[in-house]
Amino acid sequence: MDKAPKILLVEDNPDDELLTIAALEMSNLVNEIQVCRDGLEALDYLYCRGKYADRDKSDLPALILLDINMPKVSGLDVLRELRSQDSTKRTPVVMLTTSQEDSDLVESYDLGANSYVKKPVDFEEFSQAVSRLGFYWLLLNKPAP
DSSP: OOOOOOEEEEOSOHHHHHHHHHHHHHTTOOOOEEEESSHHHHHHHHTTOGGGTTSOTTOOOSEEEEOSSOSSSOHHHHHHHHHHSTTTTTSOEEEEEOOOOHHHHHHHHHTTOSEEEEOOSSHHHHHHHHHHHHHIIIIIOOOOO
């Protein structure tokens, strides 16, 4: 039996991390969730560097949930890097952010984001949004080979 595709959650806010994981679990998605807490760690994970040097390079996530405002390397810079590399340029990336800046929304799409979702403040709304994201990107969407 094949393993369920992995989700990479790139989130520096511990509360948002817990809420996102809880929402995914409540929607009965059985996917493994890898958490990186800043943009540099996410790039190290994806490109098997630093503490992730022994990770299997072929085991890429099926979905990346990426915050914009993070320490070390911003989500927009992570997205820019992802889209510049053959190994990650087609990986679905959903910007999941609190940013209300139109410039962040426009730049996200210009850089190749697949979706841009503002994090709802209300837990129920947040939970529904994350559940729908997971359902669409992991069950309905047909990824590029």
